[in-house]
Amino acid sequence: MPELPEVETVKRGLAPTMEGALLTKVDQNRPDLRFPFPDDFVERLTGRSVTALSRRSKYLLADIDSGDVLIMHLGMSGSFRIENAIDKSTPGEFAHERNKDPKHDHVVFHLSLPNDGSARIIYNDPRRFGFMDLVPRTDLSAHPYFRELGLEPLGNALSGEVLARLFAGRKSPLKAALLNQKLIAGLGNIYVCESLWRSGLSPKRLASTLVTKSGKPTKKADLLAQNVRLTLEDAILAGGSSLRDHTQADGTLGYFQHSFAVYDREGAPCRTPNCTGTVRRVVQSNRSTFYCPICQR
The missing domain is CATH 1.10.8.50 (Helicase, Ruva Protein; domain 3)
Known part of the structure; x- marks a missing residue:
């Protein structure tokens, strides 16, 4: 399972595209991953903007302008890829080829970018141990995923x-x-x-x-x-x-x-x-x- 540095790396990779973007369309291609999606998952995201992307422990958190937070966990094999109008490839030399089989593309976020561009962020997860949820930001600290989490080990909090x-x-x-x-x-x-x-x-x-x-x-x-x-x-x-x-x-x-x-x-x-x-x-x-x-x- 990805550890904190892997999740932080993914967050930093997604942030330049995702922060400030408008979610024009969301494709939810199955009813569940590790857990079921919220019943109104697509409706609560479509037409909303991502105001910030952050990480808590091994969770990715996307703040939405509605006041909700999109919680994303990679599980064992979850990964994101970014596709835009200019480049739809995945650059880099691979020691382990990442799964690109579209049958495992379970969620696709269609984005309108602040610079008038567009992009897609695709979540692929062959084993489906990852999950996504939507929670009001005001309820996040009391949510079962987060209420008992300890301190973050990065920064000066750990001594x-x-x-x-x-x-x-x-x-x-x-x-x-x-x-x-x-x-x-x-x-x-x-x-x-x-x-x-x-x-x-x-x-x-x-x-x-x-x-x-x-x-x-x-x-x-x-x-x-x-x-x-x-x-x-x-x-x-x-x-x-x-x-x-x-x-x-x-x-x-x-x-x-x-x-x-x-x-x-x-x-x-x-x-x-x-x-x-x-x-x-x-x-x-x-x-x-x-x-x-x-x-x-």
Whole structure:
């Protein structure tokens, strides 16, 4: 499933076309994806303008001038592509070809652009694990998708002090605490593994060990907060990880996966300078964890 950097990459790819555009027509080609569409999905969008595009955790949010928010989740294989009158191709060299079979084009947004141009944004999803919904902006924070989400890990909101507050007294492994969406929203398996490696922290270590007896963050807590942000930022700059079906909105793939230090590198030498360790894979909460048992403590 796409993680935060992949969703942020898609958001940045869609925003120049989608923000400020008028939705002249919406094609809804099936009654449901992972969940049913709202009964009045097409009617509530047609003739409306997109005022802003944002992201919360792994959700894309399009604010509509009616006061509604279009919630979009990519699921396992969902992707968007942009087609306009000039270019209907999907540029880029593909490590993994994105699905373009029109039978999986489940939603098509027809846009009139502020510069008098036009475009189509097409949502394709072979596995149909993604979904879309419409919710009034005033109700968004209380919606079941969002009401229990933790803080966003990008920006200055995440710090060692915040981790100390979140992890105090927790007996769960550090990796499980970082994946807990009620604590920190949007972190997934890949970037947690990478962040822990950068910080020299074992995924098996108890989360509470990053908190002193007085409730203050340890130096490792400060380092982890910094590395979570840096790892996500590096992945976003690289365009996401391009694992399996993920592509940027313009069709190009990101290449951060070529920089993975531990994820999916079982048996490979650790990339920490002067470390003699070998990347090991273990299963935690039914997920693969990759780490170096020598330099991650």
